[in-house]
Amino acid sequence: xxxxxxxxxxxYIISNVDWQKCPAPNLPEYAFIGRSNVGKSSLINMLANxxxxxxxxxxxxxxxxINHFVINDAWYLxxxxxxxxxxVSQSQRxxxxxxxxxxxxxxxxxxxxxxxxxxxxxPQKLDIDFINQLGKWEVPFNLVFTKADKNTQAETSKxxxxxxxxxxxxxxxxxxxxxxxxVKKSGRDAILGFIDEMNAQFxxxx
Numbered sequence: 001x002x003x004x005x006x007x008x009x010x011x012y013i014i015s016n017v018d019w020q021k022c023p024a025p026n027l028p029e030y031a032f033i034g035r036s037n038v039g040k041s042s043l044i045n046m047l048a049n050x051x052x053x054x055x056x057x058x059x060x061x062x063x064x065x066i067n068h069f070v071i072n073d074a075w076y077l078x079x080x081x082x083x084x085x086x087x088v089s090q091s092q093r094x095x096x097x098x099x100x101x102x103x104x105x106x107x108x109x110x111x112x113x114x115x116x117x118x119x120x121x122x123p124q125k126l127d128i129d130f131i132n133q134l135g136k137w138e139v140p141f142n143l144v145f146t147k148a149d150k151n152t153q154a155e156t157s158k159x160x161x162x163x164x165x166x167x168x169x170x171x172x173x174x175x176x177x178x179x180x181x182x183v184k185k186s187g188r189d190a191i192l193g194f195i196d197e198m199n200a201q202f203x204x205x206x
Contacts, residue, residue, distance in 0.1 A: 005192040008072050010048035015065040017095075019102045023068055025109035028202035029076040030195055032144075033100070034116025035126060036082035039146040042182040043116065044069075044079055047191060054079050064096070066103055075199055076109075083130060104139050111198050112140050114191070119145040119156045119179065123166040132170055142176045144191065149181035 013023055034040050041054035048054075053069060067079040080103070081096050104113065113134065117127055134141050145163075148156045156179065164174055176194070180187030 004189050005072075005196045007047075007049045007192075010050045010053050010069060010071050010077075012053070013068040013070050013076075015067045017065060017099050019066065019099075019106055022066065022103070022107065023070075023076065025107065027070070027075050027109065028111045028199050029078060029107065029109045030111055030198075031078040031080050031104070031113045032116065033080040033113060033130075034082055034144075034146070035118065035124070038082065038116045038118050039182060040079065040082060040116050043144065043146060043180060044077065046180075046182045046185060046188055048077065066099065075195065078103075083126065101137075104134070105137050109202075110139070111202055112142060112195075114144045115141050116144045116146050117163060119148050119159050120150050122159060123163045127163075128166060128170075131167065135171070142178065142194070144187070145177060145179045147181065148179050148186065149183040 014021075016022065032040055032044055044054040045051050048069070048071060054067070064081050066081075069077045069079070071077050080100055083097075083100075104110065115127070115131060115134070118124075131141070131143075143163075145156070145160050151159070160177070160179060164177070167174055178187045178190050178194075180191070
């Protein structure tokens with residue numbers, strides 16, 4: 001059972017392309033990433049209870065920087081560029097990939113990465129490959145299945161199960177997962193409860 005975290009404040013801090021220019025690593029940090037058009041900005045806005053915190057767009061690849069927000073003056077929420085079918089040059093894509101890798105592997109206060117998966121689809125190789133890469137880098141992560149309201153409950157359950165079964169081909173232990181809908185606000189309390197627990201652990205280790 002989770003305690004419900006009350007969001008009292010949510011504010012944009014900074015955007016940049018260099019992990020070394022991120023805010024001082026004195027607060028626990030949680031990054032959100034997923035394929036382009038997975039509903040990342042909408043999820044971030046739902047969690048923060050602020051509709052205009054992260055910019056939503058119908059154009060894939062809108063997020064191009066490491067975007068920091070501070071929540072309750074207690075933890076950082078980071079919006080990372082999506083991976084996948086954004087219409088950018090190969091050189092630009094490589095720059096994004098290097099920027100994301102450096103951040104994920106070197107940011108010392110990064111507690112957890114939330115990898116967003118579109119629950120409307122069967123397992124996608126792009127998502128599986130990215131998750132396996134996180135494993136090789138030893139970056140802690142959870143899965144967030146988005147857009148559950150776009151499916152029937154049975155379809156969502158089927159796709160989530162198929163995805164987890166696909167992961168079992170490579171992973172002995174599966175990460176925790178959340179099923180969300182920004183329309184119905186479902187999954188919000190569970191994710192914030194998890195973050196609250198991790199924040200408490202972070203404070204005991206610093």
